[in-house]
Amino acid sequence: MKNTLQNTYNFIFEGSLINEILEISKIHDFKEGDIIIDFNENIKNMPLMLTGAIKILREDFDEGELLLYFIEKGDTCAMSMQCCLGNAKSEIRAIAETDGQLILIPVAKMNEWLGKYATWRNFVFNSYNNRLKEMLTTIDHLAFMNMDERLLNYLLEKSKINTSNQIKKTHQEIAYDLNTSRVVISRILKALENKGKIKLNRAYIELL
DNA sequence: ACATTAATTGTGT
């Protein structure tokens, strides 16, 4: 674990901070499909991603789930930070997209480090900015893009997080994340295939 | 190896 931590964060945090993290924090392994955080849960730790990826969902008016963004190695969840600081309950649900592990940092330490380490402050600040930007992007997509652009975007994001052109998801699961119906996904996917952008197979999709 | 079932995907209305 020390190696993984250093590989991912060595260029962001100074050595003394890395050591403190190693001392105080607990590591948490998760498997694909695990619910990391659920709605209305109290957050007592702040997560730092080591490996794998997690998707952040928001529940919609009609029992629908809508994907906000993915987080991966080197990221943290801005939502959970906000919950930590404000002592609030979670407004979102976090589900593991792949197997992986993360580091749990107690709220007290997180606050302490904000004053103690400039690199930590920068990290938290930057994470906030990045998440906010991503949220704006997805909001733009929701408001102004049609479904095939959203879908293409989704596929690109996914291939990024598992560093593979093979996306192993069923049309149904994709439809869930984008909060639409499976048939719509199937039709758009087929259109994309005809345009030569992707290759369609059973239970997985290949980007070209 | 074969038949049966379930899951995934394609298409027409």
Add this chain to the structure above:
DNA sequence: ACACAATTAATGT
């Protein structure tokens, strides 16, 4: 959106 056809994977015998 719905219904159903077609195709493929999974399971039991």
